[in-house]
Amino acid sequence: MTIEAPRPRNFIEEAIEEDGRTGRYGGRVHTRFPPEPNGYLHIGHAKSICLNFGLAKKYGGQCNLRFDDTNPTKEEVEYVDSIMNDVRWLGFEWDGLYYASDYFPQLYAWAIQLIEAGKAYVCDLSADEIRAHRGTLTQPGKNSPYRDRPVAENLALFARMREGEFSDGARTLRAKIDMASPNLNLRDPVLYRILHAEHHRTGNAWCIYPMYDYTHGQSDSLEQITHSICTLEFENHRPLYDWFLDALDIYHPRQIEFARLNLTYTVMSKRRLLELVQGGFVSGWDDPRMPTIGGLRRRGYTPESIRAFCDRIGVAKFNSTIDVAVLEGAVREDLNRTAPRAMAVLRPLKLVIENYPAGQVEELEAINNPEDPSAGVRLVPFSRELFIEQDDFREVPPKKFHRLTPGAEVRLRAAYIVKCTGVVEDQSTGEIREVRCTYDPQTKSGLPSADRKVKGTIHWVSAQHAVQAEVRLYEHLFSQPDPSDVPEGVDYKATLNPNSLEVLKSAQLEPSLAHSKPGDRFQFERNGYFCVDTRDSLPGRLVFNRTVTLRDTWAKIEKSG
RNA sequence: UGGGGAAUAGUGUAACGGUAGCACGACUGACUCUGGAUCAGUUAGUCUAGGUUCAAAUCCUAGUUCCCCAGCCA
Numbered sequence: 001m002t003i004e005a006p007r008p009r010n011f012i013e014e015a016i017e018e019d020g021r022t023g024r025y026g027g028r029v030h031t032r033f034p035p036e037p038n039g040y041l042h043i044g045h046a047k048s049i050c051l052n053f054g055l056a057k058k059y060g061g062q063c064n065l066r067f068d069d070t071n072p073t074k075e076e077v078e079y080v081d082s083i084m085n086d087v088r089w090l091g092f093e094w095d096g097l098y099y100a101s102d103y104f105p106q107l108y109a110w111a112i113q114l115i116e117a118g119k120a121y122v123c124d125l126s127a128d129e130i131r132a133h134r135g136t137l138t139q140p141g142k143n144s145p146y147r148d149r150p151v152a153e154n155l156a157l158f159a160r161m162r163e164g165e166f167s168d169g170a171r172t173l174r175a176k177i178d179m180a181s182p183n184l185n186l187r188d189p190v191l192y193r194i195l196h197a198e199h200h201r202t203g204n205a206w207c208i209y210p211m212y213d214y215t216h217g218q219s220d221s222l223e224q225i226t227h228s229i230c231t232l233e234f235e236n237h238r239p240l241y242d243w244f245l246d247a248l249d250i251y252h253p254r255q256i257e258f259a260r261l262n263l264t265y266t267v268m269s270k271r272r273l274l275e276l277v278q279g280g281f282v283s284g285w286d287d288p289r290m291p292t293i294g295g296l297r298r299r300g301y302t303p304e305s306i307r308a309f310c311d312r313i314g315v316a317k318f319n320s321t322i323d324v325a326v327l328e329g330a331v332r333e334d335l336n337r338t339a340p341r342a343m344a345v346l347r348p349l350k351l352v353i354e355n356y357p358a359g360q361v362e363e364l365e366a367i368n369n370p371e372d373p374s375a376g377v378r379l380v381p382f383s384r385e386l387f388i389e390q391d392d393f394r395e396v397p398p399k400k401f402h403r404l405t406p407g408a409e410v411r412l413r414a415a416y417i418v419k420c421t422g423v424v425e426d427q428s429t430g431e432i433r434e435v436r437c438t439y440d441p442q443t444k445s446g447l448p449s450a451d452r453k454v455k456g457t458i459h460w461v462s463a464q465h466a467v468q469a470e471v472r473l474y475e476h477l478f479s480q481p482d483p484s485d486v487p488e489g490v491d492y493k494a495t496l497n498p499n500s501l502e503v504l505k506s507a508q509l510e511p512s513l514a515h516s517k518p519g520d521r522f523q524f525e526r527n528g529y530f531c532v533d534t535r536d537s538l539p540g541r542l543v544f545n546r547t548v549t550l551r552d553t554w555a556k557i558e559k560s561g
Numbered sequence: 562u563g564g565g566g567a568a569u570a571g572u573g574u575a576a577c578g579g580u581a582g583c584a585c586g587a588c589u590g591a592c593u594c595u596g597g598a599u600c601a602g603u604u605a606g607u608c609u610a611g612g613u614u615c616a617a618a619u620c621c622u623a624g625u626u627c628c629c630c631a632g633c634c635a
Contacts, residue, residue, distance in 0.1 A: 010574085036635050071634060127633055134631055138563045141631090172633055182564040184631050193633035212635045236565055236630050257566085259628095264572085270635095312584065314574045316567090319628050323572050326585055336598060371598065402596065411594055445594065457594050526595045554596045 010315040012051070012256055016059060016227055019254070025226040029061030032225050033087070033094075034216070036068045037079035037200070039270040040285045041086045041293045043306070043327070044261040050310035051258070052229055053092040064223055065094035069101045070215050072199035080200070086293040091303045096223060100215050101201045103222055107210045108162065110218065110248055111173055111191060115154045119247050120191060121147055122157040123174045130172070133179070134187050140180035141187045147176060161194055164207045168194050173208075177243065185240045189213055217241040217255070218248070225253040231260040232317065261313070262321040265476035266291045267483055267492065281496060282477070286535070288545050289477045289500050299474065300521050300531030300547030302338075305331040324476065328548045335521060335529045335547065340368045340375060343413065343459040344509045344524040344544075346471055348387035350434035350463065351404075353418060356384040361462070364445060366414040380510050382415050385463040387508045389526075392458040393435050395423060400557055402456030404435065411457040413525060417443040417450070459525045466508035469542040471530065473502040507544070516542065526550065 008014040020027055031052040035045065056063035065087060069075045087094070114120035123146045125133065135141030149157075158173055160166065173192040181187055191214040196207045220228045228241075235257045245252045262268060267276075268291060276282050276290070286294035296306065309330040313322050343366075362382045369375035388404065397405040404410045409419045418437040426433050442449040479497040486492055513522070518534040528549035537543040 014577090034635095038635080068635065074634075130633075131631075136563085136631060140563090169633060174633095184564080187631085190633050195633080209633095211633075216635085232566070233629055234635090238565090259567085312573085314584090316574070318567055318573090320573060323585070326573075329585060332597090341595080341597095367594095370593095370595085400596090413594065415594095417594095450594080454594085456596075459595075523595085523597080526597070528597095550595075550597050552596075557596080 011317070012055065012227070012229060012258060012315055013058075015254070015256055016055065019226070020059070024254075028224075028226050029056060029059035030063070030224055030226045031056050031061065031229060032064040032066050032220065032223060034066045034068045034100075034219075034230075035083050036071070036074070037076065037083060038071070038074040039079060039274065040082055042268060042273065043263065043291045043293070043296065043309075044268050045086075046090060046293060046306050047261040047310050047313070047315075048229070048231075049087060049090055049092060050307055051315060053094075054311075055227070055229075056095075061226070062095035063092070064096040064098055064225070066096075066098040066219060066223065067100065068212065068216065068219075069099055069199070069201065070210050070212060072195060072197040072209060075200055077200050082294070089293065089297060089303055090306060098219070098223060099201055100210075100219050101199060103215070103219055104202060104206055104210070106222065107215060107218060111158065111210075111214075112155065114175065114191075114247060115158060115173075116151060117247070118151060118176065120154070120173055120175050121149050122154045122161065123147070123172050123188075123190075124170070125172075127169060130190070134184065135179070137184070143179050144174070144188065147188070158192075161192070161208050162206070164196065166194055168196055170194060175214075175243070175247075177240075183236060183239055185213065185237050186243070189240060213237055213240050214244060217244050217253070218250070220253040220255075221245060221251045224251060228253045228255045230255060230257055232257050232319070257317070258315050259317055259319050262319075263291060263327065264321055264324045264481040265478050265483075265497075266324065267478070272492070275493075276477075279493070281493065288472070288533075289474050298534055299545055300335075300529060301331050302334050302521075305334040308334065321482070323481075331548055332529070332551070335523060337371050338369075339521050339523040339529055341366070341370075341525050342510055342513050342522045343380065343461055344469075344471070344507055344513065344522075344527065344530070345387040345389050345459065345461045345466075346473075346504055346507045346524075346527060347390040348461075348506065348508045349390045349393055349432070351386045351388045351393075351418075351460065352434055352436050353384050353386070353439045354421060354436055355438045358384050360384065361465075364414050378512050380414060380512065381462045381465040382412075383462045383464055386412070386460040387463055387466060388435070388458055388460050393420075393432075395432065398558065399561060402554075403458055404437075409454045411443070411454045412439075413457050413459045414445045415460070416440060416445070417452060417454055459527075461508045461510050463508075465511045467511055467514045467542070469507050469509050469513070469544060471504045471507040471544045471546065472533070473504065473546045475500050475502075509542075513542070515539075521547070523550070 033052045053063045123144045133142045172190045174188045177186045179187045192208045195209050238255050286298045288299035363379040364382050365377045366380045393404040411417050416439040418439045421436045423432050424434045477500050478495050483492045483495045518532050521531040529547040530544040533543040
């Protein structure tokens with residue numbers, strides 16, 4: 001075992017290192033990420049993925065990808081494909097690729113072994129009857145009348161179940177443990193149920209399917225997993241996980257539970273995510289507002305930023321909710337380093353430079369990324385008529401407003417200092433149609449004489465060269481940190497944020513952006529990070545998604561003032 | 562009501578009987594041709610009550626609060 005870090009970073013690493021010291025698994029570390037292929041991966045899964053693959057990497061071990069596909073009625077290959085794609089996109093490659101369904105024959109043989117050992121029996125009770133016999137949290141259950149069936153009869157019946165002689169739900173195979181156990185999972189849990197359903201991998205080879213509890217530990221065992229890491233709700237299942245392995249007397253991995261991820265302003269359960277998609281509250285599983293890996297990817301998040309996020313939030317057993325600002329901070333940090341800058345005017349306002357020669361065009365040099373000198377420079381066309389951001393002009397400026405306002409000077413990014421001389425208003429509506437200004441030729445960016453101090457710098461785009469594009473601005477999907485925090489009888493969907501998507505149809509971009517490709521990421525200076533949409537953007541009809549805004553000190557000042 | 566877990570700044574997460582630290586946020590200030598970034602600084606915490614100890618977030622006792630479990634889902 002290789003220990004790279006001076007000390008364990010969390011209780012799971014502590015456990016692993018303890019096992020390393022005691023030689024419990026011969027110094028091996030082998031984890032696995034075991035999704036059920038019944039939905040798309042989300043940021044919560046990313047935490048588990050980073051944990052499992054990260055542990056294997058840190059300790060020089062291995063990590064498998066295993067599909068927990070024991071319920072044919074819910075699982076589909078489409079999900080298998082998307083899950084593999086998402087794991088790879090996050091930057092991980094599995095050592096072994098397995099399916100629980102690969103183990104059906106072995107699981108079946110083990111079931112016979114348990115029957116022969118008198119530790120499992122075929123039960124004829126219906127689902128309702130089993131429930132009635134189970135007892136309650138405070139009262140013990142009652143034994144099934146079929147509990148003491150002779151071994152030979154159990155064997156024969158189980159074989160007939162497998163042969164398809166019985167209808168769905170007619171019988172089950174159950175473990176014979178303890179109907180009085182305070183842990184309900186130990187009250188003779190069902191091992192196999194009859195399901196005449198086609199499985200995405202095994203087709204119609206089986207009509208009985210093993211349950212999760214009966215499958216998971218043995219699958220871990222077969223793969224020689226050392227540490228089987230799962231979420232807190234499986235803590236109550238650990239005694240059963242251990243029971244099967246002991247009863248079968250096979251290699252015994254260690255199950256360790258940690259708290260699943262919760263994020264503010266969103267929901268994470270598959271059920272709710274599905275509801276948002278099916279109810280049309282979002283455009284699909286990869287809607288950029290969704291916390292799915294696909295949604296985050298389309299939104300412009302980088303794998304690096306998601307990994308940094310998972311690293312930052314830690315691993316513990318406390319049921320916590322992470323502020324989504326941590327996720328946003330992680331992507332800002334990454335994109336600040338890597339995203340090329342560009343100028344884009346989201347809500348255009350015409351600015352006319354009265355003393356700039358009509359027809360003249362200058363190609364001005366602009367820095368691509370101040371954080372990365374190797375990113376170089378590009379040329380941006382400048383002319384008499386520009387677009388600036390509506391927010392960057394105020395006829396009556398509020399306090400501390402550092403932008404364009406009548407009589408004031410402002411620097412045009414990478415260009416000249418201009419002075420506002422007035423506005424042209426629409427005669428009938430009084431709306432500002434354009435802002436007029438003059439420029440100072442001595443202040444061209446780069447000239448020694450350009451160093452004059454001005455209050456602010458704003459971005460711009462030459463009107464005649466601008467590329468028009470659609471820009472989609474996203475905000476949190478829900479309007480309150482905890483969408484579930486609603487009065488009795490009110491659905492969480494009532495807290496959906498009505499402004500989570502704003503579409504700007506006529507943003508004006510600098511021409512260098514014209515040939516950007518789907519997935520390309522940029523920082524639109526002073527606005528935020530944006531990426532070309534991978535679904536709807538077309539050459540000549542570009543669509544950009546806002547990944548996240550820049551930190552906006554002015555917005556805070558304005559809000560508090 | 563039975564069982565299983567968990568409680569440390571606003572949010573997360575360390576400290577393993579010996580200085581309560583880190584990240585994010587918030588707030589100051591510096592710097593800046595992005596009100597970005599960066600830099601410097603400030604703020605703020607051991608669930609409660611007892612006990613053991615020279616010394617307790619840590620050990621003991623009793624409470625409080627929160628989460629999970631009664632699928633032939635995973």
